[in-house]
Amino acid sequence: MDSKKTYYINVADGQISQLQTASSWNFxxxxxxxxxxxxxxxxxxxxASDWKGFYRAHTPYIQYHYDRENDAVDNTNKQIYQMIYELGDDEARELIRTEGILSKLEQQE
Structure with missing residues (x-):
């Protein structure tokens, strides 16, 4: 069985670090x-989906809510926050819960 280690996550940058002081972190x-x-x-x-969305953004006849790349990003962000909620410390879970992050992501579906 793998042992658990402490990691610091910056969601906006997609950074995962074991060093608390290496960069700013959210969770x-x-x-x-x-x-x-x-x-x-x-x-x-x-x-990868962000890059696809960037290219799609230059095709103005496709609206956001009909865009599969944006749907993929929304779904993946939900999975990321769900993992952070499950693996996070009390402070991480409390922040996700009080900010309603998971429920906001579910409303976008």
Whole structure:
């Protein structure tokens, strides 16, 4: 069984670090190597979808709510915050709960 390690997450940049002082961070989590690999894949998916969305934005006849790339980003962000909620410390869970982040993401679907 993998042991859990402490990681510091910056959602906006998609950064995952074990060093608390390496950069700014939003959430502190405890995760196994496999869980961090999954979280990294989710951040990579958001980045790839963002690029697709950038190119789509130059096609003005497609509206946002009919755009699969934006749907993919919304769905992946929900998965990221769900993982952070499950793996996060009390402060991370409280912030996600009080800000209503998961419910806001569900409303976008």
């Amino acid at each position: 502190k989590i405890e995760a196994t190597d496999d869980e961090i690999i999954k979280l990294r894949e989710l951040f990579d998916n958001v980045h």
